[in-house]
Amino acid sequence: MVYEERMRIILFGPPGVGKGTQANLLAEKFHIPQISTGDILREAVHKRTPLGLKAKSYMDQGALVPDQVIIEIIRETLASEKCADGFILDGFPRTVGQAEALDAILRDLHIKLDVVIDLAADENEIVRRLSNRLTCRQCGAVYNLATNTLPQDNKCPKCGGELYQRDDDKPEVVRNRLRVYHETTAPVRTYYAQQGILRSVDGMGTIADVQQRILNSLPGNRG
Ligand code: AP5
Numbered sequence: 546m547v548y549e550e551r552m553r554i555i556l557f558g559p560p561g562v563g564k565g566t567q568a569n570l571l572a573e574k575f576h577i578p579q580i581s582t583g584d585i586l587r588e589a590v591h592k593r594t595p596l597g598l599k600a601k602s603y604m605d606q607g608a609l610v611p612d613q614v615i616i617e618i619i620r621e622t623l624a625s626e627k628c629a630d631g632f633i634l635d636g637f638p639r640t641v642g643q644a645e646a647l648d649a650i651l652r653d654l655h656i657k658l659d660v661v662i663d664l665a666a667d668e669n670e671i672v673r674r675l676s677n678r679l680t681c682r683q684c685g686a687v688y689n690l691a692t693n694t695l696p697q698d699n700k701c702p703k704c705g706g707e708l709y710q711r712d713d714d715k716p717e718v719v720r721n722r723l724r725v726y727h728e729t730t731a732p733v734r735t736y737y738a739q740q741g742i743l744r745s746v747d748g749m750g751t752i753a754d755v756q757q758r759i760l761n762s763l764p765g766n767r768g
Contacts (some may be wrong), residue, residue: 546616551631552577552763553656555638557733558664560722562748563755566685567664568635570756577631580622582615582639584685587711591682607713607721609639609729616646623650639730644737658763660698664748664755668723675719679708691750 552575556564560711572579575587577658586604589597603610619637622628651657653758666674677690683706688695699708713722737743748755 548586550653552633552648553571553659555634555658555661555737556636556664557661557737558748559666559676559726559730560719561671562664562666563752564635564638564664566752567662567759569687570752571633571759575631575633577633578627579602579621579633579635580628581635582618582637585618585622587685593649598635604713605718607718607723607725612640612642612646615639616643616650619643619647620650623654637766638733641732641736644733656749658742660762661743662709662759663710663734663743663745664759666748672716672719673682675714676688676716678714679725680711682709683707739744 551569554571556568556571558564563581565583568579568581571577586597586600590601590604591597596618599614600610615637616709619634623632634647637648647658673687673691677692679688679690679695680686681688681701681704684701684704686701687704688701688708695708696702700706701708736745745761746755746758
């Protein structure tokens with residue numbers, strides 16, 4: 546299979562559908578950075594930076610952090626050297642305002658998005674994935690109690706860091722995150738469908754199955 550160089554990809558979809566998991570695999574495959582606004586915010590919360598202090602109350606409730614805050618993070622990140630050869634956006638944009646701001650940033654940088662992958666899965670499966678998710682406090686690796694065999698000592702198999710359940714994976718917060726997704730984030734799909742770069746991908750099945758579907762839907766796939 547032949548893929549275009551300098552891929553610029555958005556992974557889009559509801560909480561828990563597998564965006565982070567798939568973004569990580571694509572990042573390894575194409576040697577481009579995974580830019581996860583959720584990871585950036587969680588690190589800021591953990592380090593108690595001004596950004597983290599501002600973001601925490603929104604995240605704890607499963608609400609969106611204000612656009613202005615997120616857009617500034619993305620502006621700085623995309624302009625940095627590490628994104629020069631492409632990137633995968635995971636969890637951004639989540640509002641039409643963020644999508645419009647991203648277009649303006651990309652225009653300024655004279656670059657174009659290649660594709661927006663819209664992952665979908667049943668809501669029951671999403672709740673199951675989130676309630677079984679464990680995240681490493683140190684390296685951010687993500688596991689699932691339903692599919693991974695994890696050591697008894699609750700340490701990350703990759704780095705030995707502590708595995709924990711995210712506060713926003715509690716059932717009542719998950720419900721709010723799904724509501725926010727349907728009300729505020731889902732309309733972003735129409736925005737990219739109108740630009741002709743949205744590709745819908747079934748997020749059900751194994752991680753490997755989903756990865757293959759994503760690879761098949763990337764532009765430049767002539768296989
Ligand atoms: P964020 O961290 O982005 O959360 P999210 O979008 O809700 O997505 P998740 O990280 O929960 O899930 P995912 O789709 O990445 O799934 P994963 O691969 O982990 O955001 C958190 C918060 O930050 C937001 O609520 C908001 O407050 C704030 N925020 C972030 N970005 C923002 C923005 N742009 N604007 C405003 N606010 C923002 O998979 C889930 C589990 O399923 C894992 O255990 C995984 O191992 C497992 N799994 C994955 N794929 C499969 C599969 N195929 N089969 C079985 N299990 C699977």
